[in-house]
């Protein structure tokens with residue numbers, strides 16, 4: 001059986017975009033790994049950059065069924081409560097919950113109301129749409145490596161008849177291209193750099209949006225503080241070296257954000 005299939009024979013790896021598993025399998029074989037050790041190396045990497053963020057298994061079919069019972073009012077208390085509860089399942093998205101009322105209002109204030117968003121490596125973040133300063137009739141495109149998650153996000157968009165789409169992607173290989181006013185690259189650069197160390201600069205260059213909201217975690221997944229904001233601020237400015245882009249910084253308890261305009 002080919003390495004990709006052996007990796008994806010495990011239940012936890014079945015919903016990951018095959019193109020991304022293929023990339024990691026190729027890297028493992030290039031490093032001379034084979035058999036069980038190759039399967040283990042690919043699964044470890046998938047855990048590190050994806051599965052580790054899930055605090056619990058999400059039953060997307062159940063979530064979609066609950067959602068289908070709701071009135072299609074994106075801003076109702078019932079829907080917002082559903083969004084908050086669902087976002088708790090993804091550690092990265094969950095970390096933003098204590099600052100949700102402020103985060104988008106503050107970071108996007110210079111360009112609000114926003115008419116279109118490209119949410120790259122989105123996690124469950126599109127469920128934070130009710131807290132974003134978006135114009136009526138906004139467009140929203142989201143992508144991540146999980147097929148089941150993006151399928152659920154698409155049903156969320158459809159329920160509210162939003163001009164929005166969610167698809168599987170591998171940002172190391174390709175950046176989805178719909179031109180939007182702003183792209184979100186939230187807490188994702190460090191994650192992609194675990195697969196390709198040089199991806200940070202490349203991805204910033206390739207994103208087709210006028211503005212990019214980039215952020216970094218202020219604490220590790222285990223919750224330890226390790227001077228991370230200073231480290232990531234320096235790293236981000238290294239990635240921007242030589243680019244004449246305007247950068248606004250916003251510091252929150254759980255996240256360090258930059259709005260880049262070009």
Ligand SMILES: C[S@@+](CC[C@H](N)C(=O)[O-])C[C@H]1O[C@@H](n2cnc3c(N)ncnc32)[C@H](O)[C@@H]1O
Pocket residue numbers: 020049050053092093094120121122123124125143144145146169170171172185186187188191192
């Ligand atoms: C730290 S989380 C950030 C999630 C979301 N942006 C947020 O801030 O709430 C990193 C996300 O990157 C996704 N991811 C990892 N590698 C990826 C790749 N090569 N292409 C697209 N998404 C990827 C993971 O599945 C995960 O949802």
